[in-house]
Amino acid sequence: xxYMTRKATRHVSQNEGLIFEKSGAGKAAWKLxxxxxxxxxxxxxxxxxxRKDLGNMPEVSEIEIIRHFTRLSTWNYAIDxxxxxxGSCTMKYNPRVNEVVSRLDGLANGHPCQPEDxxxxxxxxxxxxxxxxxxxxxxxxxxxxxxxxAHGELTGLLMVRAYQQSKGNPxxxxxIPDSAHGTNPATAGMVGYSVENLKSNARxxxxxxxxxxxxxEDVAALMLTNPNTLGIFEQEIHKIAEIMHAKGSLLYMDGAxxxxxxxxxxxxxxxxxxxxxxxxxxxxxxxxxGGPGSGPVAVKQMLEPFLPKPVVITKPDGTLGFEYxxxxxxxxxxxxxxxxxxxxRALAYILANGPDGLRQTTEDAVLNxxxxxxxxxxxxxxxxxxxxxxxxxFSDRLQAKKGVKTMDIAKRLIDxxxxxxxxxxxxxxPGALMIEPTESESKEELDLFIEAMRSIxxxxxxxxxxxxxxxxxxxVSRLDEVAAARKPVLRWKPA
Amino acid sequence: MRYLPKSPGDRExxxxxxxxxxxxxxxxxxxxxxxxNRDLNVPRQMAESEIVDWFRQRSNESGDGHAIxxxxxVYYHYRPVIIDSLISRGEFLTAYTPYQPEISQGTLQxxxxxxxxxxxxxxxxxxxxxxxxxxxxAAEAVMxxxxxxxxxxxxxxxxxxxEYREVVATYAWHQGMxxxxxxxxxxxxxxxxxxxxxITQDTACVLVQxxxxxxxxxxxxxxxxxxxxxxxxxVVSIAEAVSLGIVEPPRQADIIAMEAQSFGVxxxxxxxYCGVIATREQFVRQLPGRLVGQTTDKNGKRGFVxxxxxxxxxxxxxxxxxxxxxxxxxxxxxxxxxxxxxxKAGLRELAKQNLAKTAYAAEQFGIHATVLFANAPRFNEFxxxxxxxxxxxxxxxxxxxxxxxxxLKKLYPELGxxxxxxxxxxxxxxxxxxxxxxxxxxxxxxxxxKEADVRSDIEEVAR
Numbered sequence: 029x030x031y032m033t034r035k036a037t038r039h040v041s042q043n044e045g046l047i048f049e050k051s052g053a054g055k056a057a058w059k060l061x062x063x064x065x066x067x068x069x070x071x072x073x074x075x076x077x078x079r080k081d082l083g084n085m086p087e088v089s090e091i092e093i094i095r096h097f098t099r100l101s102t103w104n105y106a107i108d109x110x111x112x113x114x115g116s117c118t119m120k121y122n123p124r125v126n127e128v129v130s131r132l133d134g135l136a137n138g139h140p141c142q143p144e145d146x147x148x149x150x151x152x153x154x155x156x157x158x159x160x161x162x163x164x165x166x167x168x169x170x171x172x173x174x175x176x177x178a179h180g181e182l183t184g185l186l187m188v189r190a191y192q193q194s195k196g197n198p199x200x201x202x203x204i205p206d207s208a209h210g211t212n213p214a215t216a217g218m219v220g221y222s223v224e225n226l227k228s229n230a231r232x233x234x235x236x237x238x239x240x241x242x243x244x245e246d247v248a249a250l251m252l253t254n255p256n257t258l259g260i261f262e263q264e265i266h267k268i269a270e271i272m273h274a275k276g277s278l279l280y281m282d283g284a285x286x287x288x289x290x291x292x293x294x295x296x297x298x299x300x301x302x303x304x305x306x307x308x309x310x311x312x313x314x315x316x317x318g319g320p321g322s323g324p325v326a327v328k329q330m331l332e333p334f335l336p337k338p339v340v341i342t343k344p345d346g347t348l349g350f351e352y353x354x355x356x357x358x359x360x361x362x363x364x365x366x367x368x369x370x371x372x373r374a375l376a377y378i379l380a381n382g383p384d385g386l387r388q389t390t391e392d393a394v395l396n397x398x399x400x401x402x403x404x405x406x407x408x409x410x411x412x413x414x415x416x417x418x419x420x421x422f423s424d425r426l427q428a429k430k431g432v433k434t435m436d437i438a439k440r441l442i443d444x445x446x447x448x449x450x451x452x453x454x455x456x457x458p459g460a461l462m463i464e465p466t467e468s469e470s471k472e473e474l475d476l477f478i479e480a481m482r483s484i485x486x487x488x489x490x491x492x493x494x495x496x497x498x499x500x501x502x503x504v505s506r507l508d509e510v511a512a513a514r515k516p517v518l519r520w521k522p523a
Numbered sequence: 524m525r526y527l528p529k530s531p532g533d534r535e536x537x538x539x540x541x542x543x544x545x546x547x548x549x550x551x552x553x554x555x556x557x558x559x560n561r562d563l564n565v566p567r568q569m570a571e572s573e574i575v576d577w578f579r580q581r582s583n584e585s586g587d588g589h590a591i592x593x594x595x596x597v598y599y600h601y602r603p604v605i606i607d608s609l610i611s612r613g614e615f616l617t618a619y620t621p622y623q624p625e626i627s628q629g630t631l632q633x634x635x636x637x638x639x640x641x642x643x644x645x646x647x648x649x650x651x652x653x654x655x656x657x658x659x660x661a662a663e664a665v666m667x668x669x670x671x672x673x674x675x676x677x678x679x680x681x682x683x684x685x686e687y688r689e690v691v692a693t694y695a696w697h698q699g700m701x702x703x704x705x706x707x708x709x710x711x712x713x714x715x716x717x718x719x720x721x722i723t724q725d726t727a728c729v730l731v732q733x734x735x736x737x738x739x740x741x742x743x744x745x746x747x748x749x750x751x752x753x754x755x756x757x758v759v760s761i762a763e764a765v766s767l768g769i770v771e772p773p774r775q776a777d778i779i780a781m782e783a784q785s786f787g788v789x790x791x792x793x794x795x796y797c798g799v800i801a802t803r804e805q806f807v808r809q810l811p812g813r814l815v816g817q818t819t820d821k822n823g824k825r826g827f828v829x830x831x832x833x834x835x836x837x838x839x840x841x842x843x844x845x846x847x848x849x850x851x852x853x854x855x856x857x858x859x860x861x862x863x864x865x866x867k868a869g870l871r872e873l874a875k876q877n878l879a880k881t882a883y884a885a886e887q888f889g890i891h892a893t894v895l896f897a898n899a900p901r902f903n904e905f906x907x908x909x910x911x912x913x914x915x916x917x918x919x920x921x922x923x924x925x926x927x928x929x930x931l932k933k934l935y936p937e938l939g940x941x942x943x944x945x946x947x948x949x950x951x952x953x954x955x956x957x958x959x960x961x962x963x964x965x966x967x968x969x970x971x972x973k974e975a976d977v978r979s980d981i982e983e984v985a986r
Contacts, residue, residue, distance in 0.1 A: 056868060214846035385527075512816040513830050
């Protein structure tokens with residue numbers, strides 16, 4: 029309690045109902061220009077297809093809309109307000125120049141079907157970003173088409189399957205460590221593979237003996253996150269790659285934690301065959317409350333023929349264009365070329381950093397995580413003492429003795445002015461506190477966070493109720509999620 | 524590096540606290556032989572002004588300032604300025620997925636309003652928080668129908684967006700789901716007789732788009748009857764959301780897979796856009812993607828949370844309804860603000876202007892060339908068949924700063940020299956008249972050339 033006012037304090041929070049509750053017949057926030065062509069008889073043109081009524085759509089004025097959404101916005105926490113230490117989410121600063129350049133007219137208003145010779149600028153952005161990302165990952169070819177990380181996983185596994193098929197047998201299984209993100213097994217399921225769990229060893233890494241025993245001609249690939257979700261670099265990564273390759277299996281890397289590696293080590297160099305990136309994590313595109321993301325997939329040469337189509341190529345006359353004639357391609361995974369607006373932002377980020385900035389970024393991300401680890405070690409249980417990189421995972425073992433769980437500590441952190449860390453993940457750590465500060469935090473912010481965490485640990489000892497009842501400072505207290513799921517109310521209805 | 528908030532002194536002090544001699548100590552777990560001992564080969568660090576200049580050049584190379592008749596799943600509608608003012612607020616822009624509801628009520632309430640408005644507009648009972656785009660929404664909707672019916676195959680109308688069909692085929696391929704297509708009639712709508720022949724006992728769903736790729740509004744009720752008669756579901760894709768202001772929604776559908784780009788999202792060279800799936804309440808447990816639900820807090824105050832998470836990957840893992848995690852939240856917010864601005868009356872008026880511009884353009888083109896499927900009710904797209912190759916016509920239009928309709932030769936070779944034209948409220952009568960004038964000129968000269976050919980043939984025969 030003693031440090032509580034250091035980062036945050038209470039302020040007035042405006043109440044605001046649902047937009048439908050402000051609606052009044054005849055109010056409007058729109059005005060169309062006069063029609064410069066003859067009016068039409070809609071009944072005649074559309075017949076029975078004409079719609080007569082738009083139900084309960086709202087009618088409000090412009091100032092009401094501004095206030096509505098501005099008030100709503102103030103109920104959100106955001107990176108712009110402070111540290112957002114969600115593990116494996118890489119909530120870093122979203123540079124504003126990215127937003128400016130992505131809104132330039134020729135880029136924001138380019139139509140995906142316009143002739144290639146008048147979209148050379150857009151194509152060049154795709155090409156240069158592709159080159160930068162293949163260099164950063166040490167891979168040999170890339171597609172930017174997938175719309176998010178999980179979509180990248182789907183694309184990557186489709187390519188694995190097509191590759192294995194081309195060798196005569198698509199195989200049956202994907203090996204996935206027990207520390208993996210839930211999208212990994214969900215993706216394997218979508219591509220028609222069964223999932224085999226791979227146990228971690230006592231140090232929190234892949235058990236290579238178990239891996240050897242489980243890898244056979246039925247295994248299409250291993251999906252590995254490196255550093256893994258404990259923040260631990262898989263030191264035996266090359267051996268892992270060798271075990272897979274010896275049986276004709278591929279090594280898939282989930283690039284969620286690429287922020288620990290950029291400019292320091294390249295997955296392509298340590299034996300990875302296919303991987304996805306999250307531009308909305310490592311490359312600073314804003315998370316926007318849950319998207320849009322972008323999930324490029326980088327591959328080694330032998331997987332290149334299977335990339336989704338189209339791919340950008342340089343034509344004989346030196347201009348850029350799309351190549352559609354790719355008979356071995358897995359096909360399209362999305363209409364058009366992917367989340368182009370995210371490509372613009374990611375490239376702007378790379379240009380703002382350059383090689384030195386990218387390396388310093390990675391170093392600072394790892395430095396910050398280790399500083400936090402050092403700062404709260406002792407106050408919280410560290411289940412795996414192995415050195416960690418950009419994130420660290422503690423457990424609530426010490427606090428659980430007082431009946432306080434990771435979610436309670438997380439909720440109390442809100443009162444201290446921070447967004448919670450990731451709770452209860454990875455699954456191999458019961459009661460996990462998964463913390464990733466990213467490079468965007470100053471020493472002062474980190475010190476405040478460490479103070480807050482230590483202070484909460486003290487509160488657990490002295491007055492656990494204050495933690496169990498947290499948060500105390502938000503406009504709503506803990507919400508009844510069980511009731512929400514039992515009797516779902518998924519839309520507003522007029523009274 | 525200007526994004527990094529640390530002085531060299533801070534770094535040194537922090538290393539000292541940790542007990543590390545240098546930063547390299549923190550990377551010691553990476554085997555030495557893989558460490559990168561050189562600079563990455565990426566462009567050098569640039570100043571902000573240089574970055575803006577560089578992208579401005581790329582923007583200038585990307586066809587700024589044209590009058591545009593392209594639609595085909597991506598539509599130019601006016602974007603009210605307050606959309607960008609509001610979504611640029613850091614509290615929306617830089618927030619994560621709202622897993623911590625106490626400090627995410629802004630995002631959660633706005634998604635709840637989004638779900639409500641999508642339900643109102645589509646006539647469905649539930650809508651999710653968004654999907655990547657219309658094409659993946661269509662693919663996920665088809666897979667949802669497969670789970671709900673326990674059947675394996677899908678029949679897709681050939682008048683569904685060709686790229687949407689490709690995406691569905693990719694998703695279906697490795698699952699061993701047979702995909703067949705059904706053609707369209709002279710009126711541009713799905714051919715019911717062919718559909719009857721295509722549906723089998725194993726058909727999970729029929730996928731149609733309305734208004735379809737060729738601009739025609741499908742007779743959804745009739746298609747639904749055929750699908751339901753055979754125990755299959757009807758999935759309807761809507762690519763042009765503004766049509767919902769004046770076109771009756773496909774209420775007979777079981778699942779609607781929508782692309783909401785038209786609602787305030789810039790064309791942006793193909794994305795990011797905003798897909799969404801809407802359906803009936805009874806199917807909600809098979810719905811992929813995030814859902815926001817209303818509940819109360821400990822004091823009985825109304826609040827919103829992500830709900831029914833047992834459908835999702837982070838709980839269900841390999842048994843999840845989909846692997847989708849990050850979706851399109853900020854784009855859904857754009858859509859939400861757009862729907863709020865236009866609302867009940869504005870959406871209808873907006874749609875009416877689209878209808879009027881299109882009716883005028885189709886009529887004008889029809890005087891000089893052939894407008895195919897002329898009798899079908901349509902919204903804002905139509906197919907014009909010319910004597911000359913539409914690519915050649917388009918390159919002349921480009922000289923007048925006009926992007927003509929999308930040539931259909933590669934997609935629908937049977938339609939000959941045809942192109943898909945689109946008008947919205949942004950299309951001016953002047954642009955329409957100029958484009959029509961150039962097409963008329965093309966028709967005249969092609970006809971004159973043909974007549975000259977015929978004359979010379981006759982003369983040759985006479986000799």
